[in-house]
Amino acid sequence: DGGITQSPKYLFRKEGQNVTLSCEQNLNHDAMYWYRQDPGQGLRLIYYSQIVNDFQKGDIAEGYSVSREKKESFPLTVTSAQKNPTAFYLCASSAVLSGTDTQYFGPGTRLTVL
Amino acid sequence: KQEVTQIPAALSVPEGENLVLNCSFTDSAIYNLQWFRQDPGKGLTSLLLIQSSQREQTSGRLNASLDKSSGRSTLYIAASQPGDSATYLCAGEIQGAQKLVFGQGTRLTINP
Numbered sequence: 001d002g003g004i005t006q007s008p009k010y011l012f013r014k015e016g017q018n019v020t021l022s023c024e025q026n027l028n029h030d031a032m033y034w035y036r037q038d039p040g041q042g043l044r045l046i047y048y049s050q051i052v053n054d055f056q057k058g059d060i061a062e063g064y065s066v067s068r069e070k071k072e073s074f075p076l077t078v079t080s081a082q083k084n085p086t087a088f089y090l091c092a093s094s095a096v097l098s099g100t101d102t103q104y105f106g107p108g109t110r111l112t113v114l
Numbered sequence: 115k116q117e118v119t120q121i122p123a124a125l126s127v128p129e130g131e132n133l134v135l136n137c138s139f140t141d142s143a144i145y146n147l148q149w150f151r152q153d154p155g156k157g158l159t160s161l162l163l164i165q166s167s168q169r170e171q172t173s174g175r176l177n178a179s180l181d182k183s184s185g186r187s188t189l190y191i192a193a194s195q196p197g198d199s200a201t202y203l204c205a206g207e208i209q210g211a212q213k214l215v216f217g218q219g220t221r222l223t224i225n226p
Contacts, residue, residue, distance in 0.1 A: 043205075
């Protein structure tokens with residue numbers, strides 16, 4: 001089956017810890033995205049990548065980092081510098097970096113800070 | 115800064131009704147527009163994509179339209195069913211921005 005997988009589904013972090021969220025796609029898409037969703041709000045863009053070894057900050061990149069060493073993988077690290085990390089994190093991909101292409105989403109990771 | 119408003123925030127209707135969800139942008143320079151569905155605790159599923167050269171798209175009981183002059187889009191759902199219950203989000207691409215701006219969603223409940 002083609003699609004996007006995210007792991008883990010639930011993640012708990014103690015204050016001061018860095019955690020990494022996994023995102024893998026087998027759709028052969030060039031572009032990948034990370035979004036954050038808070039209750040009752042729309043999605044906000046954290047980082048996006050147009051191609052391997054390239055990524056750009058989105059609207060709320062502070063306290064987050066990413067890497068894009070492989071086309072199919074785009075992990076997100078939530079660092080201790082992110083002061084309010086509790087949220088639902090969604091990874092997406094599209095064939096190219098353009099609004100003309102449908103974005104496909106993973107099932108999400110819910111991060112809770114203890 | 116582009117902002118997206120979806121009205122209403124929540125809607126509850128009996129099964130079988132036709133309904134309209136609204137989406138408006140503060141900056142009317144929308145290039146492409148997508149409507150998504152999100153079930154509780156899940157990711158988003160794309161429903162319809164209206165590209166810059168188009169004014170509407172249809173898929174089954176769903177029809178989405180985009181009025182670029184006013185920066186407004188509507189999603190029409192015909193003959194609603196309980197399985198349509200979900201949150202519906204619109205997202206637009208500002209020309210040249212190469213990224214989507216999302217609304218906060220409309221939470222739809224269809225009562226049997």
